Amino acid sequence: MRAVVIGALALCLLPLVGCGSDAAQTASDSKTPPRVGACRDLSARDLTRASNDGKPVACAKEHTAQTFLVGELPRSTGTAYDDKGHAGYVYAACTKAFGSYLGADESMVMRSRLSWAWFRPSERGWDKGARWFRCDVVGGPQDATSLRPLPEEAEGMFGTDLPDAWFTCADGESVSTGTKVACTEPHTWRAVTTVKIGQPDDAYPGDRLAEVRSRDYCKDSVRGWLGYPPDFEFGYSWFREDHWDGGNRRAVCWARTTK
Template identity: 50%
Template sequence: MTGRGGRRARRLGVTLAAVALTTVLSAVLAGCGASEPEPDAPPPDSDPAQVDAVESPELGACRLLDKDDIAAAADATPTVPCGKRHTAQTYAVGELPDQLQDTDYDSQEMASFAYRTCGTMLREFLGADESLSMRTVLSWAWFRPSPEAWDQGARWYRCDVVGGGEQITELVSLPETAKGLLQGRPDDRWMVCARGNTVAGSVKLPCTEAHDWRAVTTIKLGEADDPYPGDRLSEVQSRDFCRKSVQAWLNYPVAFDFGYTWFGEVDWASGNRRAVCWARTGE
């Protein structure tokens, strides 16, 4: 959920809206729905060998995924040479741990495992810490076997780095390999900005495009074992912490505008403890 702080921190009225920031969290709930999913016909351009594959996917493979693909629980999009245009690269493949072998196909435990595993391994792959990874247009999507392959005993998972998320109009192309892409000072084309009067409802885009807001910091709202503090406290803490954080990032001006994106109970249960802070940049 997104709010906006005000100039000199006076206009603190907040408009709450359910938004999915283009971060690692847009992928956490991808494909999470009913516990007994109805199998869908695979897209016509699917690779038949991957549709109901029991064997684990290929590590390092590249694909030209779109937004519909990354919202699905399973994916059989054909691989493409990584030297050609692609929007996704598989950076982690493995077997689900023993405690998830008998879980439901769309359980919360699966989503939490994906958030911890794919999120941690993405940061290692890109060369980013948690704060930086939440302020980039690079995200991750995770996939599991099809329901048919699941019924046959397949229990693998696949994590893909993707060039965007739900709020990006079109996924951006990746370099031949995304490994180490955020090390040092990342290029603005990988950082997330927003265009609009407020952060809520704005268009999220790479910072190389004309924008009004930039995601500049994140703040931590709790520790791993802390219970969810509730919507109101999460929103108030995000507002107050981001006001101070953005003011410091702007070198303590008297007048400034800031915004914040906080995440609710479902994301907290999956492992996220941070909110994203935005500065109006006038660029």
């Protein structure tokens, strides 16, 4: 944050008056952690930054983010501001809390049009001893260029009649080339299930086997979702080794349908 001083009064003209160069303290400079449940109106660009000073707004007003977890980084993740261990710790903690906060299981989370972002203190705050982190549910997938307003309360939202507006569909000839849209919009494909292609302790099976398992398991899963028709079209989204190393063992299954 940049501090701008305006006018001649900024000059140190009197011998007994001192001038300070420190900028005013922001929320990310503080050792006081944020509050769970706070709502903010963030932009997609805000999500690319390490810290955030967006002011909380009333959740009854339009907002695109809501804080669902606040925690503290342990010393074991590193003592430097940019130590890589911080991100791994936060990823595990926030991934686990994300679905619980929404009232969604792992399959629902992977098929949703929601994601989460995390923020930490500024470097200035870190130097003061701040070690908190904040995780926000945001109104858009990870690659979103803009965010949609969330409902007034994101906690438990998948236990309401809202979810179809937040599930992922695609409109196009194929899943890969179709435009991803909310399932309340016209579409030709719907992400209907996910399938598990490995266990937590399994080594990555390689690209070819990961894709074949995803294809075969999704074929059976989509057939069942459609009611076992004699003919149907399906698609699948499988994930490579980097996602496997991050803990994902699932593929997303798509059915060709306008429902």
